Amino acid sequence: MxxxxxxxxxxxxxxxxxxxxxxxxxxxxxxxxxxxxxxxxxxxxxxxxxxxxxxxxxxxxxxxxxxxxxxxxxxxxxxxxAVRSLQKTALKLLLSVHRVDCKHCPANKACQLQNIAKFLGTGLACKPFERVLKEPEVDSRHPVWDYYPNRCVLCGICVRVCPQHHPHSLLSFARRGFETVVGYFDVDPVAAADCVSCRACLESCPTGALVQRTAGKG
Ligand code: SF4
Ligand code: SF4
Missing domain, CATH: 3.10.20.740 (Ubiquitin-like (UB roll))
Structure with missing residues (x-):
């Protein structure tokens, strides 16, 4: 209806x-x-x-x-x-835990964060918040792709699209609070082979947080 x-x-x-x-x-x-x-x-x-x-x-x-x-x-x-003020604060909070280094990011010019910052007219600064970043900068445990926690906005899209392409999800949120990251359950060669041909998580990520290593990006 x-x-x-x-x-x-x-x-x-x-x-x-x-x-x-x-x-x-x-x-x-x-x-x-x-x-x-x-x-x-x-x-x-x-x-x-x-x-x-x-x-x-x-x-x-x-x-x-x-x-x-x-x-x-x-x-x-x-x-x-009121709406714009809340949106600007939400964006600045996201940017306060974000490594803004667009020149070296594979998502540069195709990044949803950049688009939203432009739309709201805020740029990519996070003032008045302090910027706090996670360590390590990159998690390379997955055989096929690298995960950059300081580019991840924890939107969960990768976690939700993965089970649409596999019998079970290979991705999940791990840890809590500020330490929350995207983790993966299964990095054996069979799962990795699936990931090469699938790429659903990489293609749906709104930022440059997931980078296929074999493509030489990042
Ligand atoms: S994810 Fe977007 S905002 Fe962050 S560094 Fe990459 S291009 Fe810039
Ligand atoms: S889709 Fe990208 S930004 Fe969103 S949670 Fe996954 S890795 Fe992070």
């Missing part, structure tokens, strides 16, 4: 059960986001990046658009001052 709602003074249509983020993006209304996949249902939305804030009539405060289901007659505003 199709639902009608208003976003930024435009009347748009959305599929019943879809998220506000999905409805706006599919209608050509951009909302900054890093962790969303089109297949995500609002109930399963990770709401990890905290970038997709919007204001919705009837809600006391801005909400993550990925986690709210569309309703008939809903009125959404995606670019208010």
């Amino acid at each position: 199709t639902i009608t709602l208003t976003a930024d003074d435009r009347t748009i249509q959305a599929r019943e059960g879809s998220s506000v983020l999905s409805a706006c993006l599919l209608a050509g209304i951009y909302i900054p986001h890093l962790c969303w996949l089109e297949a995500d249902a609002p109930a399963d939305a990770p709401a990890a990046c905290r970038l997709c804030f919007v204001e919705i009539d009837g809600f006391r405060e801005p909400v993550a658009a990925c986690a709210v289901t569309v309703e008939n007659g809903m009125t959404i505003r995606t670019g208010t001052e």
Whole structure:
């Protein structure tokens, strides 16, 4: 069933059960986001990046658009001052744990973080937050690709796309809090051979955190 709602003074249509983020993006209304996949249902939305804030009539405060289901007659505003302020803070927090070295990054010019920083007009600085980075800079335990924790925004997309291509997921989050990283369960040669032909995680990563070593990038 199709639902009608208003976003930024435009009347748009959305599929019943879809998220506000999905409805706006599919209608050509951009909302900054890093962790969303089109297949995500609002109930399963990770709401990890905290970038997709919007204001919705009837809600006391801005909400993550990925986690709210569309309703008939809903009125959404995606670019208010409060929304932009929250998005800028969320981006700066992400950048406070990020090694910004675009010149040497394989994602340069194709990076979602760069695009969002440009959209919000903030650049890639993290002020007033202090920048804190993880050690080591690169995890090379996987036979095929390298993982750069200081380029990872912990969006979880790689973790969610992996089981769509394998009988079981080879990836998972490991550790907690600031130390959280993407880890992998299975690095035997059979799994590695699968990874060479699959590349789903590398191709869906919004930054340069996963780099195929055999391609000589990084
Ligand atoms: S992941 Fe993006 S923002 Fe970070 S260094 Fe690479 S290109 Fe720059
Ligand atoms: S490696 Fe890439 S896709 Fe995976 S969590 Fe980090 S930024 Fe997201």
